[in-house]
Amino acid sequence: MSRLTDLLAKAKAKDSQLGADLEREFKVLSSRLSFGLNFERHSPEAVELPLRSIRKGDKVRVLPERGSAKKGDQRLWQVKAIHKAQNIADLELLDTAEPEMQSAPLSELIVVAEFRDTIYPGLVSTGKVTRGGDKPFHSVINGENYHVLKALTYTHRGKIDAIYIDPPYNSGAKDWKYNNDYVEGDDLYRHSKWLAMMERRLFVAKELLNPADSVLIVTIDEKEYLRLGLLLEQVFPEAKIxxxxxxxxPFGVARAGQFARVDEYIFIVNFGQSVPVQTPIQTLQVGDSMQVNGDEDLAEQAGENLKKVDKTTYWFSFMRAGSNSSRSHSPGCFYPIFVSKDGAIKAIGHPLPKGESKDNVKTPAGTYAAWPVNEAGGEAVWQASHENAKQLLASGYIRSGRFNKKLGRHSITYLREGTVEAIANGLLTIADGEINRVVEQTRTYVGKSTWNIRSHNATSQGTKLLGRILPRRKFPYPKSLYAVEDALRFFVSDKPDAIILDFFSGSGTTAHAVMRLNRQDGGRRQCISVTNNEVAADEQKALREQGLRPGDAEWEKYGICDYITKPRVAAAITGKTPSGDPIKGDYKFTDEFPMADGFEENAEFFTQTYEAKNAVNHNLAYARIAPLLWLRAGAKGSRIDELPVEGWAVADTYGLLNEVDEATPFIDAVGAVNGLRIAYIVTDDDRRFQAIAKRLPEGVEPVRLYESYLSNFSFANGE
Structure with a gap:
């Protein structure tokens, strides 16, 4: 709207009547707001690429001086020429009426990519962890998430089974940037910038999700949930939301002048046949020593990562009360129980004949005699004969408790006949005096729209858990590992080979949760985690004062991806912290085992690159495109990282033919590999490509390089 206002002002200056007429029509149109969400799209976003080398034709900014906290020149310049001998570039100012030129050292420039620009992405591997044998690899990609999503349109279009994202909540506390500026609480366009940022990414995510059966899960709090709900309705009108x-x-987060906040919201967007799976609950261990905060039924809904509270009382007082409880009524049940001073029952004595005083009974050394005497001093009886009591003691079904000063003895409790029978039948178990019920039947639960589950506490199972994995490394508000695990379980528990994407991956919780799901059912799911390497706002200030800036090694090592995401995923797999120490503590709830055990999984870490179209066309960028070919083929097994000198090569899941004259041995090799999915054929001749494609074994997809790659991004990235 602001752009139209400027244009109207110019029209008025040149022709007042024309300008007035246009303004009148504009007001009429602007008053006809369409039903739904209306917001400013703003100019397309731009992202700075500090690790990208500068090329002729690039858009760049001039960096501020080292040590300066100033924002620097935000204008965009285009590189017209590069003088390598002097390491200087000639620049021309963009979007200006009057031409302006300058020269600047290459070291003082940073490449900028606008989201309307066509990009040709690549990936560079920065490390891997392999403990999963032939299982597919999880991927962690360091890059601007919009551009990585664009890259994934080549590798995973329509193939993603689930997307879980935790986008910035737009709190106004420097939690995200728009065009290299933090969006703060007093920004008049704060909400529309957030919506524009989300809309662009959701449109690309829509291309990646399997339209026949997939889910998008988005978490948010009260600041943007209303706008997000409308945005999801507009972007995905065909979905069930x-x-x-x-x-x-559960303790609440204070909000000034408001109720304390205890919850957040989760939008579930289902496509095609996707519905939440009814989660089977088998062999629930139920004990009165375990507690759950909140409704018991809610604790069961997410696949029961909690143990339901059993309010049944199993241990009852062994002294009879009420009618028929006197010694004279049942003299056979009046006998001593010999208890050691530390409270352990040592033996069951014999009943006393009528009239004989209990004071005459001798006690074994180190014990005292506990009698069924009530607080008033009256002689009562025990619940069972001394022979039955001896059997209860031998089975562990009678025990002593706290010392009762009024009775002058330890309390004595026992298990009733029905409980003993249930233990004998396997319906109950006893260990160290604790009774657990075993529910043998399988039950299913459909999730409810309110979750109040102990394991979803973001403090104990998010912040504190991450602190054990990455000691002394801070990350703001990580999600509970088990909350993400439970949400995904509803939609991928029946998909052991599911592909899950998180393009706001932050600390890497989603990848961690997918590993846990795999361990629980032997699945081979893989997660693609996308995050940038942004340094937190507070840390940026300190680093700039040291004379550092983006692109410097000492700066980049504190970025989110390198400092948190990659180390967290690696540590989860190996079971060791970045310093090599075993991770302390255990995983809880659904799958309980030491965190130091790690996972039998594979993961590889990548940084996104930006390639030149001519370099791609002439096979000069193959090394950076190779990981994309491998990802498209399933991210499994070996990879062809270099152009084969023989003219062809075959990996575990795909093959590459870069010399079409070698088609015959290539086709023979492809046919000899079980499970090979794709054959990449490098040729500019469509007829030769078609001829080779017809000779491939059935089930092998032919893909023409680099035509498929270039056309994908020429089409997908133009805005």
């Missing part, structure tokens, strides 16, 4: 409320902090 529901919102869940989830308690993440």
């Amino acid at each position: 529901q919102m869940v409320s989830s308690v993440i902090n």
